[in-house]
Amino acid sequence: PSASLRFLLLPYFEGVIRQQMMGEERLKHLQAAKRRLNAFVDSMETYSMLAEEVKQYWLLPSTSKMAPSAKREFKIGKVRREREARQKIEALEREKDRGQVEKEVDETGDSTEEREVYLWLLRIAIGDAIDDIGNIEQEESILEQMQRMSDKDKSDVRMAREKEGADMKNIMRHVAGELLQPPGMLPRVRVFNDATSLANGGVVDRMQMRNAVFRPDHALPTMSIEEAREIEGQAAMDRAKKEEESAKKKQEIEDAMTEDEKQERDELKARHWDDWKDDHPKGSGNKMKGR
Numbered sequence: 151p152s153a154s155l156r157f158l159l160l161p162y163f164e165g166v167i168r169q170q171m172m173g174e175e176r177l178k179h180l181q182a183a184k185r186r187l188n189a190f191v192d193s194m195e196t197y198s199m200l201a202e203e204v205k206q207y208w209l210l211p212s213t214s215k216m217a218p219s220a221k222r223e224f225k226i227g228k229v230r231r232e233r234e235a236r237q238k239i240e241a242l243e244r245e246k247d248r249g250q251v252e253k254e255v256d257e258t259g260d261s262t263e264e265r266e267v268y269l270w271l272l273r274i275a276i277g278d279a280i281d282d283i284g285n286i287e288q289e290e291s292i293l294e295q296m297q298r299m300s301d302k303d304k305s306d307v308r309m310a311r312e313k314e315g316a317d318m319k320n321i322m323r324h325v326a327g328e329l330l331q332p333p334g335m336l337p338r339v340r341v342f343n344d345a346t347s348l349a350n351g352g353v354v355d356r357m358q359m360r361n362a363v364f365r366p367d368h369a370l371p372t373m374s375i376e377e378a379r380e381i382e383g384q385a386a387m388d389r390a391k392k393e394e395e396s397a398k399k400k401q402e403i404e405d406a407m408t409e410d411e412k413q414e415r416d417e418l419k420a421r422h423w424d425d426w427k428d429d430h431p432k433g434s435g436n437k438m439k440g441r
Contacts, residue, residue: 152264169375180290183282190279207280208280225383229384
């Protein structure tokens with residue numbers, strides 16, 4: 151039934167929720183999110199829901215997917231497909247609100263309009279899932295590198311804590327020696343303006359040490375995944391537009407030139423190339439020659 155199509159989105163939403171979970175186990179959440187998103191896209195491929203260009207990109211090796219040109223082409227296509235899908239859904243909703251849609255049913259009694267809406271939603275989720283998988287793999291790489299650095303620094307942290315404890319013992323002995331004056335003598339009062347004034351007495355700034363130890367292991371995000379995805383998609387479209395305009399401008403200049411001007415340009419270009427080869431004989435740039 152058409153209503154059952156919504157359940158195909160469950161792995162996608164599970165992956166999105168796990169991807170948004172933060173905390174000390176961030177890496178585990180990302181790995182679980184990637185598994186669910188991969189399962190969702192694989193199931194969509196099984197049901198032949200992937201567009202041909204999306205399928206070609208999905209079947210590429212991970213290293214090829216990370217290539218800037220491949221990512222740019224995918225993001226441009228994703229923005230185009232998502233815009234088309236949202237327009238289709240909005241059009242169906244508007245017609246439904248106006249009562250202009252005749253409720254059509256197939257042989258199973260399902261509503262064809264409801265089925266169309268779910269299919270377009272699935273197409274949008276496919277593009278978002280593939281995009282999220284790429285973002286997760288990038289963040290995974292960073293977190294794994296930081297985890298290796300953290301393991302390496304554990305011994306340094308332990309030594310810093312041991313030094314902090316030893317410094318506090320020195321402080322207590324120093325203070326106790328000043329407060330326990332002989333009978334009949336008033337205790338001497340000392341005023342410290344900041345932590346640096348206590349350095350000679352073996353005192354360290356506990357708050358500074360605490361902030362250095364108990365801090366996040368990774369940089370906190372400054373924007374949401376949706377915002378980053380929108381910025382990347384818009385940037386890819388802007389680059390493609392500039393390239394198209396540049397190619398169009400070159401073609402206009404080419405079309406405006408006469409045959410004589412084109413021939414003169416080609417001859418001048420060939421003459422410059424011959425001059426350059428005369429000034430730079432073969433092997434002249436090899437600085438290791440003769441060694």
